[in-house]
Each structure stands twice: as structure tokens, then as C-alpha cells.
Amino acid sequence: NSPPVLSLGFHDNLALDDGFYQFNSFAGTWTPIFLNATGISWTAANWTMPGFAALADGPHTIYFKVTDDTGHSTGAGGELSWTFIKDTTPPAAPANLTSSSHTVSTWSLNATIDVTWNDSIDITSGLNGYSIVWDTNPDTVPEPVKNMEPGVRASTSPSMSSSNSIYFHIRPADNAGNWGETIHLGPFWVDITAPGQATSVSSSSHTPGVWSSDNTIDITWVDAIDSHSGLDGYSVVWDTNPATVPLAIKEIEEGVLGCTSQPMPDSNSCLLYTSPSPRDRTRARMPSSA
Secondary structure, three states, X not given: OOOOEEEEEEEOOOOEEEEEEEEOOOOOOOEEEEOOOOOOEEEEEEEEOOOHHHOOOEEEEEEEEEEEOOOOEEOOOOOOEEEEEEOOOOOOOOEEEEEOOOOOOOEEOOOOOEEEEEOOOOOOOOEEEEEEEEEOOOOOOOOOOOOEOOOOOEEEOOOOOOEEEEEEEEEEEEOOOOEXXXXXXXXXXXXXXXXXXXXXXXXXXXXOOOOOOOOOOEEEEEOOOOOOOOOOEXXXXXXXXXXXXXXXXXXXXXXXXXXXXXXXOOOOOOXXXXXXXXXXXXXXXXXXXO
């Protein structure tokens, strides 16, 4: 994708004179490389090919011709040549980038994200691979360093922390060293952090450890806090077992800050267990709190 740099050397046993080149034909107009050389040799260890920018992408041949002082020439019949393929066009972006495990802008408790895509297309030098990045920046452009081979059309993220700004970035490269456009997928919302417990649990009708003739118990609390997907409600149980863990079924909505028991049997161990719902909008469980 840049002008080739060649090592050239021409020699005549008697007296070298002129050197020329032309592209894709040896029957057209020759352009001088050097004229009226002195001595029997002319060399250039780092000759940068002129005229490269004007060539279209695709295969090309550069032809050389050299003459001596008597008018003899070599190369006029095309016998001195070098073929190359110009490719300055980046590969197309990969198509159909999607996730099979997550929905964009939807909370999930799955900490690893799967994405798939169709291979990029490069019609000249061919696809060489991709540079990919997982991070929390929507505009990241991966470094021009290949870390995934062509034909690999899927990636799974590392285990991600709770966040509502997780993105996947992919950038293709071809065999000529051209890097294509970066495309992004996200945001993915991951919440693997359980909500806090309800606080300030108290009863307006009963005092813990004090006998009462009222067999229905009123309980209030302060809403639990969830800093990621948000609180979705509570699971509660009334019973006489100090080790009960509520089922992962929401029974009370968030913002409802109290409940009343069913009529309880005579007992000195009537207990309420409440936990933020198994759905803090991602179904993350919290241990119960009595």
C-alpha cells in the first residue's frame, strides 16, 4: 500500500549509458532513471518507485531498459521486469455484528458476552485478520495490531464487572497493511452485584421478644439499594424457622415498604424474612435478612 523500494544495479563491461523504466508495457514511452552514466555500473540500494500514487489498485509490472554507449540495449523486449500488486483500499467492515448472549441496552446477570460477525471482504490483497477490544468506552479504535485471524468470526468477552457501558470494537486489516473502519457493538448492561438488604426493619404492632395477643404482625422497612440495574422488589416469608431463605420469586414490588402477616399460631418464634427480589432487574439473589 506504499511505493515499493527496490535495489537496482546495471552493468556494462565497456561503458554504461542510460537507464529507463515504464509501467505495464515495454512498448510505450520510457522514463529515464539515469542518463549519460559514467563508468561501467550504476546502482541504487534504495530506489523508491516513482509514479506509484497514480496507479490504480491491482497488479502492475514495472519494466526496465538499459543502454550502453554504442546503443545496445537490454530490456526493450520486456526481459527486465518486476511485478507487484497495489492495494491502498481498506477492507470492508465486518457485517452482521451481533450478540447471541445479550441484548444491547438490556440488563443481564451473565458476565461474559458472546458476539459474532461475518468476515470482512477485501477484494485485492485479501483479509489478514482483526484487532478487537472489549472495554467501557463507546468510541475506542483498536490499535493496528492483529489479535484475531481471518475466518474467526466470534469472540467471548472476559468476565465483566457490573456496568451499563460495555462495548465490543472490531477493526479489520488486509494483507497490504490497510486498516479498515472500526465498528462498535453496545452498550451491554451487566449486573452481577446483588442489591443491598432492606434496612430499618421494624414492627409498629409488636415488640421483638415481648408476648402479644395480636396474631397479625405489621412490619415496615426502608427500601434496599441497588446501584446498577435497580431494585425490582422483594421475596418475603413468614414462618417460625430462623434459617428460612425466601424463594427466588418476587412477591412485593420495590417501593412497598411494609407488609402484614397472616394470622400466626401461638409461638415465641414468629419471624419475617425479607430479601431484595431475586430480580434486581437481572435476577441477582441476595441472602435473606431477618
